[in-house]
Amino acid sequence: MASKRQQGECMKSNKKKRKVNNCEETAELCRVVRDENVKRAVKEAWSLKSHYTHGDLELDCDPFPHCVIKNFISSENFLENLQTELLMLNFQAKSNDLYKFKQSDDLRKQTKPHIAGLRSALFSQFRLWLEEVLDVKLEPTVDISCAKYEYTDILLCHDDELEGRRVAFILYLVPSWLSSDGGSLDLYTTDGHFQPQSVVKSLVPSWNTLVLFEVSPVSFHQVSEVLSQDKCRLSLSGWFHGPSLERHPRHIEPLMSRNEHLPRDETLLLEWINPLYLDISYQEQIQEEFEESSEIQLKDFLREEKFSQVCEALQLAQIQWAQKGPANKRCYESARLDTLPECVSACWELLHSEAFFLLLSNFTGLRLHYLCPADDDDGDDGGENKDKEKKESCEKDDKATGSSNETSIESEPSTPTCCGELRRWSHSSYTLLHDGEAARAEYALDLILPFSCAGWQSEFGGFSCYVANEEDEELLTIYPEDNSLALVYRDKETLKFVKHVNHRSKSNSSTG
Template sequence: MVRIETSTLTVQIRAEMSKRKITGDEYNSSLCATEIKKSSNDAAATRMSINSRYYENNFRKTLSHSYRNRQSFVDDITGATLYNQPFQCCCLPNFLSDTKAVHSLRNQLRKVKFFKKSNDLYSLNQSADLKGSPLPAIQSFRELLLDDVLPWLRDLTEIPLDDTLDITCSKYEYGDVLLCHDDELERRRIAFIYYLVPEWSSEDGGTLDLFSIDDNGDPDTVVKSLVPQWNNFVFFEVNTISFHQVSEVISKSKKRLSINGWFHGPNIDRPKLHKIPIPLISETETLTSLSDWINPVYLNIETQLQIRKQFEENSEIQLIDFLLNDKFNAVCFELRNHANSAWSRIGPANKCSTDISKISSLPVSARDCFDLFNSIKFYTFIATLTGLNIGGCKPLFSTETDESDSDTLQTDTSSNYSEDPDVLNNYNVEIDKGSGQLMFQEAPCTSNDLLSLPLDCKQMADTIDPDNSDSIHTRQCCCGNFRRWKHKYYTLIRDSDPEMTEFGLDTVIFFCSASWKPECGGSTAYIAKGEDDELLTIQPTDNTLSIVYRDTETIKFVKYINHRLLALNPDSKCPHFYDLAMTYYE
């Protein structure tokens, strides 16, 4: 009936518009005003009240006692539940007493304008703050929260909540997710969610997952998953252990609709952020020539000049077909067949979820590839491409022209040597006149040479003690590893990340990603601090080396890999790709 009436009304208004020639804005205002007026005629139906059971003295007394003593509680009449682990969280079923009012609220929320929100932490549709909504059912629900729920929560929790209320509507659709976080923000004290979902089960995704914490106070594992239910009100106290997430919605037909927000109060003491140092690794000098691994076009001096020019203009570049095909294919084969037990999932969940492999357990070709990217030769090579000094290794040539001969390329073979006189790079560099390639040749060894040490170069990363600088002269100017990416994997931005305080040169090369689709996630995004708009997005592309220079105001993350990956690869148990991601420091 409502649709028919609205359709008829719309026709009438459009006819009137035609006569009066009013503007589209006037039309929208007229229609909105008519809807509000029509809804106001049912004002009695939208006046809301809480389930009377939750006001009964016996219920409130028992719940308050359990809450203050951190005990679990279940009400036999309503099914209201207070969970004590991993942190206190209360669920109140059949929260509103009037079913008609609940439907009216749901219907009016469908008229609210939603904005697609997407960043490292979430992907969802969200309204603006509902404080300014003119729709009566929404107004009534907000008044209920302030007039009834707020004093009820004050009495229950003994937290001196003020009258500040944040309230928005969220709509999660297929593939949407809200990853692990604790909701901590200035003056937030109680978080709440009110569900207006269709019949829902855990198979639909969208569960509210609660995390336990480890010995460091970081989120550990999901120990409680709450399935959204119609007319359910859930709340919990925001604190240093209130880690939770909304799991990915995997239903293609259902929408997870909820009203959510926070009640505010006095700030609580919070521990200072622990600044974690950058996990630098020691160079692993390899005897392999760059020409044994790298596409010869990138060893050509003219190509390098072009790369340097583009990089200096854009601070980023992608180099396709970077490794020789046989080397690239050998690494792909080894990574695909690398034992699953050799990969370790790393976290914590409010920082990242991905797999890495211990360097010492990598197969031969993969290990040689890692050693290449962590070698002095490669430091010098990447310094030459970018014009940056990497770990004391300077570019091999300057792009500035010589005053005496404008056609002369200025090479600097002395840049092969560290500023530390005790550390020798042991390479003479010449430009082959026939091919134009940079040729690295070993210089004669001395007693101080790294190459003269009685060590297997492929084991140096495991044998060097980073805490004992006297054990061997090595550089520690980069960090990185091979990573495996699959469904539910991601990285997040955290204020305590050491990368936030350092300039860095990021490189990443992808393996086994030929069939990857952008809609599955897994891309690397660069954004400015405090912004959501992406400055640069790098899609997984086989054998493409991406190089990005990142300042302290630019941060990166890998987007959540969503369920579309499984839908697009039904014959694969667990489709995934790999990358070798390294960050170099000057």
């Protein structure tokens, strides 16, 4: 269909477009990028995975190939104006299991002159430089956005791999920055399963420095937590797109072993549990509330004297702790069960006992033990069939400590099984959502029983979040509260993570 726009209107539109283009400021790249001899040398070194340095450029291949170019933009005046334009943008707070920071919208169509000028330099001149260095064809458009990291902000361990991403880059526009300010770009080695092992190099942000690396199965890195309370870590980052590097099959972790429950009777409950929760009529009230929302918190769950004993014992040096990883999935400490003090072992025994599973059945209405009556009311009303396999996960969380168990119940009468670990949560602890967890998701009853977290605040992190699989929607958050047993029933489409415990937690007066 012919356009109804008049010819004069078209001419005005074109004139307007030319005016916008004329507003773009030119971003001149540094001399080292324009040097043909340097480009050939970088290309050779990259292909050989060898070290190379020349002036403001350094290529290092340990633990994976990455290039650092200082004084990337020639004009200081351009940089200052670029920084001003960036700080005028609208930033959205971003927070999930992996990160916490503020981010601008995609800058691909941003018309501010210095932002447009830098984008143009990256899309054209620098992209061509990269194509020659890597000997690979890159797409003409680049993902680019601006990020602000402030106190306690972080981006945890990941490899950046996503279909089409070939080269990642970061341009820093930070004030004078020290390693003690945090916010470094940490690079990880990998083990025989291509999983992150340990940080071996930390790049401290510096003004007008560009860092780039190929996105690969071993390009694990993180932005360490920002520790400065008065500095802003401002950066432009994104990806050049092209054919992805070959990926090795993802390592599948073995399942946590499951053991039979301990044959203990109700005398153990009488010894440990607040008598209020052993009252049958109160258990019925709990079950009604639980069945309505699929979650409940039972405050003052253990007898006060027993809870205090466990808290004190968890501080004893005899407990041996081991770091649990890999960092792209989790970071916390787990206790060796054979080193636990007597009262902690007794509490662990309680949570694994047959009597406790029967009590949980009364709390939830779930068939967590073969002696529990089957729920005959479950028909075709859309409710979950109680004869499906169930999993019970018991977690005892301390600011520095925690544990987890599992019980499965099948349609035929069987002995329930459980698995778990005693965990310690402290600064820098977390768990992340990952593909392996999603693939193994099942119906589960999770238990969280925190210890030694008096004075804990939500801004410290360390809380448990439940989210819908492959969605950002947060379904439920459980905050650590001393001696408050949280029960959460989840389906196969619900996943959970523990939010990164940040630097603020060090100001907490309670011990762990």
